[in-house]
Amino acid sequence: MNVFRPPPPPDPARDKFALARKELSAALIERDEEIDLALTALLANEHVLLVGPPGCGKSLLLDSLLSWTGGSKFSILLTKFTTPEEVFGPVSLAGLKEDRYVRVTAGRLPEADFAFVDEVWKASSAVLNTLLKILNERTYDAGDGVARRVPLRLCVAASNEWPSPDTGKELSALLDRFVLRATVSPIRSQAGRQRLLWTRDHAPKLTTAVTPAEVDQARRRAQSLPWSAEAKEALEVILKELAKEGVRPGDRRQFKTVGVVQAFAYLCGADEVQPEHLEVARHTLWDDPQEQPQAAARVIAKIANPVGMRVTQLLLEVEEVLAAAEVRNLADAARAAAKLAEVDRQLAGLTGNGRVAAGRAYVKDQLRQLKLASIEAV
Ligand SMILES: Nc1ncnc2c1ncn2[C@@H]1O[C@H](COP(=O)(O)OP(=O)(O)O)[C@@H](O)[C@H]1O
Numbered sequence: 001m002n003v004f005r006p007p008p009p010p011d012p013a014r015d016k017f018a019l020a021r022k023e024l025s026a027a028l029i030e031r032d033e034e035i036d037l038a039l040t041a042l043l044a045n046e047h048v049l050l051v052g053p054p055g056c057g058k059s060l061l062l063d064s065l066l067s068w069t070g071g072s073k074f075s076i077l078l079t080k081f082t083t084p085e086e087v088f089g090p091v092s093l094a095g096l097k098e099d100r101y102v103r104v105t106a107g108r109l110p111e112a113d114f115a116f117v118d119e120v121w122k123a124s125s126a127v128l129n130t131l132l133k134i135l136n137e138r139t140y141d142a143g144d145g146v147a148r149r150v151p152l153r154l155c156v157a158a159s160n161e162w163p164s165p166d167t168g169k170e171l172s173a174l175l176d177r178f179v180l181r182a183t184v185s186p187i188r189s190q191a192g193r194q195r196l197l198w199t200r201d202h203a204p205k206l207t208t209a210v211t212p213a214e215v216d217q218a219r220r221r222a223q224s225l226p227w228s229a230e231a232k233e234a235l236e237v238i239l240k241e242l243a244k245e246g247v248r249p250g251d252r253r254q255f256k257t258v259g260v261v262q263a264f265a266y267l268c269g270a271d272e273v274q275p276e277h278l279e280v281a282r283h284t285l286w287d288d289p290q291e292q293p294q295a296a297a298r299v300i301a302k303i304a305n306p307v308g309m310r311v312t313q314l315l316l317e318v319e320e321v322l323a324a325a326e327v328r329n330l331a332d333a334a335r336a337a338a339k340l341a342e343v344d345r346q347l348a349g350l351t352g353n354g355r356v357a358a359g360r361a362y363v364k365d366q367l368r369q370l371k372l373a374s375i376e377a378v
């Protein structure tokens with residue numbers, strides 16, 4: 001049956017997000033998931049944390065994102081010596097003369113629409129408590145006893161490591177403020193490494209900018225995206241399965257995941273949330289960074305079956321095959337080629353995701369190179 005669907009209403013803000021997603025992804029190597037995560041956070045009105053070894057493109061990605069957003073910005077690299085003055089502003093001298101202790105917040109975090117906090121775990125407790133309040137309640141008290149709303153729309157944060165399990169309560173609270181969190185790995189593929197080495201400039205060329213008002217508009221649209229019955233059911237089953245594995249994200253985190261998945265569906269251009277879009281929930285539905293993220297990914301892959309996650313998995317297999325194959329050994333090369341062809345067949349069976357086409361192009365190219373290399377060896 002051919003169901004007539006009216007064309008979706010024009011949505012220029014969504015188009016801008018789609019273009020930025022494409023342009024970021026074209027410049028950054030193997031960072032599609034992290035880009036999606038950051039754009040989803042922006043759309044979902046949540047904060048995002050990237051953890052990975054130095055030099056894996058975290059700052060490049062997060063700085064690029066903030067160069068795309070208009071509004072006022074605040075960036076800081078925390079050390080254990082960073083003072084509250086540096087983050088929230090100096091104490092007003094004029095105020096002190098009148099016996100009042102208030103901070104001048106101009107240009108600091110309390111007045112930022114968008115913030116980037118690097119080395120976030122280094123925050124001293126003097127900074128941490130106020131930071132928590134700004135992230136969580138989005139209010140700030142400059143010293144006069146009045147908690148005012150801050151304009152903060154997104155805080156992105158980065159670190160080289162996860163806080164250790166025996167970390168204090170305060171750092172766990174801070175970790176929990178980031179609803180979206182991911183581990184960033186160094187570049188995995190051979191082709192990616194070549195691009196890293198032989199491209200002199202990796203900075204994305206962004207042809208648009210987005211205003212805070214456009215972000216708000218996109219957010220409203222994202223929030224009104226309906227959930228399909230299948231996606232609702234899939235989320236409920238995922239939570240039950242995770243609980244069986246001992247992964248029980250708190251109620252607030254579960255509730256916020258709904259908005260995050262909606263935002264991701266909106267970013268993907270969907271007009272309804274599908275089980276597919278639960279892919280992004282693997283970055284939200286866990287508490288302990290040590291083992292739970294893998295459990296979350298496994299359960300979501302099993303129940304919601306997102307194409308994006310299967311593409312990632314298949315491409316990881318490709319890299320393993322390529323790394324293990326000795327192309328000058330003909331039998332080895334033939335085995336690798338057969339495995340790659342099999343992956344391509346599996347990719348061909350997947351639909352509905354831009355990553356499938358990109359993945360297939362990549363596998364085909366590797367297959368071609370593999371054949372060339374083994375012909376040369378003869
Ligand atoms: N995945 C990547 N894509 C493109 N460039 C990268 C990537 N990873 C690292 N680089 C290069 O390395 C530089 C350092 O990355 P940076 O963002 O400062 O790392 P981090 O903040 O994770 O320590 C970047 O400016 C870029 O030139």
Ligand SMILES: [Mg+2]
Binds near residue numbers: 055058059158
């Ligand atoms: Mg950095």
